Amino acid sequence: MNRFIYLRSQKRQRMTVSLPTELLERMRDAAYWTSGTTMAGLISSAIEDLLHNLESQNGRPFSPRLQDLKPGRPRANKTNRAPVSEDIQTVSN
Incomplete structure (x- = not known):
């Protein structure tokens, strides 16, 4: 079964x-160079493979989230923030 056809039939977001x-260039x-393949198909396939491996390592599929993920990059907690490099401190002072 062509997995790209299967992925294409699902609702997308x-x-x-x-x-x-x-x-990205690769x-x-x-x-x-791969006939019938799209960027979206490659990405979906790669994520599906990664999730399968992570779920196998976990022993089962992950439980549903208890809350929505926060958008954007994770923010460092002020108490465990990585130190600012000396070069950056010098430029900003």
Whole structure:
């Protein structure tokens, strides 16, 4: 069974992420040279494989979230914030 056809039939939702340029270029090359493959199909397939592996390591699928994820990047807690490098401190003072 072609897994890309299976993924295409499911309800979809848009998500925006930033990825390393080299990774994007490799993915574009793979989509270009693999007949019938799209970038969305490659991404869906890769995430599906990753989740399968994580769930296998966990011993079962993960439980549903108890609350929504907060949007954006995780913010460092002020008490365990990484120290600012000396170069940045010098520039900002």
